[in-house]
Amino acid sequence: MDTTTQNFDVIVVGGGIIGCNVAHALCERGQKVAVIEAASLCSGTSANSFSWINGTSKVNSEAYHRLNASGLHAYHELARRFGEQRIGLYRCGTLEWSSPGEHSQLADLRHKAERLKAWDYPVAWVTQAELSAMEPHVVFREGAEGLFALADPWLDVPVFVSFLAERIRELGGQVWDDTPVEELLVDDDGTVTGVRIANGEVTAPQVVLATGPNTPDVLTELTGYEGFRARFPMIRSPGLLVTTPPVTDRALITHILYDADTHVHLRPGSSGGLLLGSDETDGLIDEDSGVDAIRSAATRLLEMTQQMLTSFSGAALLDECSFRIGIRAVPADGDSIVGPLPSAEGLFVVCTHSGVTMGPAIGDLTAQALLSGQVPEPIVPFGLERFQF
Ligand SMILES: Cc1cc2nc3c(=O)[nH]c(=O)nc-3n(C[C@H](O)[C@H](O)[C@H](O)COP(=O)(O)OP(=O)(O)OC[C@H]3O[C@@H](n4cnc5c(N)ncnc54)[C@H](O)[C@@H]3O)c2cc1C
Structure with a gap:
């Protein structure tokens, strides 16, 4: 692939269930998106999940429960549009x-x-x-x-992620696997402007990091700031x-x-x-x-x-x-991390457990946040600024 001439509206780093949902929601809103995955799509935590879609087990915080419940609703809506079989959804309770x-x-x-x-x-x-x-x-x-x-179903996650990748491509997006992101491109003002991969630079005004459990290491490697490895709250x-x-x-x-x-x-x-x-x-x-x-x-x-x-x-x-x-x-507090990285313009981070349940809802809310510049109310409690790190 020739990347030297490639510009996008949004780059999503990580091709698990979170990254693919974010990219899908952006593509559905007409954005030009690239998903860049280091290994194969759906090869990280998303490949090794119990994949129970539920708000049933989340009752400590109402905001967290509601984010999970909105994930459940989003699957039912996707099933209505595309069919349960195509998205890999099994309704059973x-x-x-x-x-x-x-x-x-x-x-x-x-x-x-x-x-x-x-x-x-x-x-x-x-x-x-x-x-x-x-x-x-x-x-x-x-x-x-x-x-x-x-209403709780379970999900065949590889089937669902393949479905999302197909939709992203149908809607004009790019999905690159075997393509590790090596560095974040940052301008003189500290604004993230894209990423470096082995064969060049890919630019976009917004980069979403959806790198699952590797997020502290990835942030350290991409920014060169060792503090993320030791103190990122995960x-x-x-x-x-x-x-x-x-x-x-x-x-x-x-x-x-x-x-x-x-x-x-x-x-x-x-x-x-x-x-x-x-x-x-x-x-x-x-x-x-x-x-x-x-x-x-x-x-x-x-x-x-x-x-x-x-x-x-x-x-x-x-x-x-x-x-x-x-x-x-x-x-660190058991809830999700969904929001801009404080003090790094242009970089949005999603790192969460229960990502199978919340994937489509978080994808949608992240797309809204990136397009409006405002963090939507359901994810306000999940910003990184709640942690001192
Ligand atoms: C045992 C177990 C049971 C679970 N059960 C449930 C459940 O019942 N219900 C539920 O909702 N959730 C469950 N989960 C949680 C859920 O599976 C995760 O929250 C979800 O899969 C996370 O998806 P993700 O896309 O954030 O991460 P991942 O799937 O890990 O994707 C991150 C991707 O980023 C890529 N990446 C990393 N670094 C780079 C780089 N430099 N450049 C490019 N790409 C990079 C990785 O290769 C990886 O593919 C469970 C998890 C486990 C482990």
């Missing part, structure tokens, strides 16, 4: 439950359901009999009750995902399931198996875990799942499972 006993989370779960209802999020309280009727193969402990979040939090082979009819599930007492979560996978994760087994691995540590954590996860689904073969499936460790980018 979530069941989250707890039961009386030592580790009971029932009181918190009731409180959560009340809060979600007060915020008009679609949830219903369900009894043990109703839980069993909806998921006949799951063993619910005595006295289990919980919530049914009927932690990397690894998570283990186990994909099972296709399960028997007696272990089939139809909803996204979350046992609030054990923190095991599972959902149907795209090829007849199950996708499993849990907070406990996330604590048993780290980014550098070797095969033995991963297999040991996966064994524990398969055993915990077998306690929920007795017809599931549990650890006996270990050798037929595939394992992934994904790295969550978690801003």
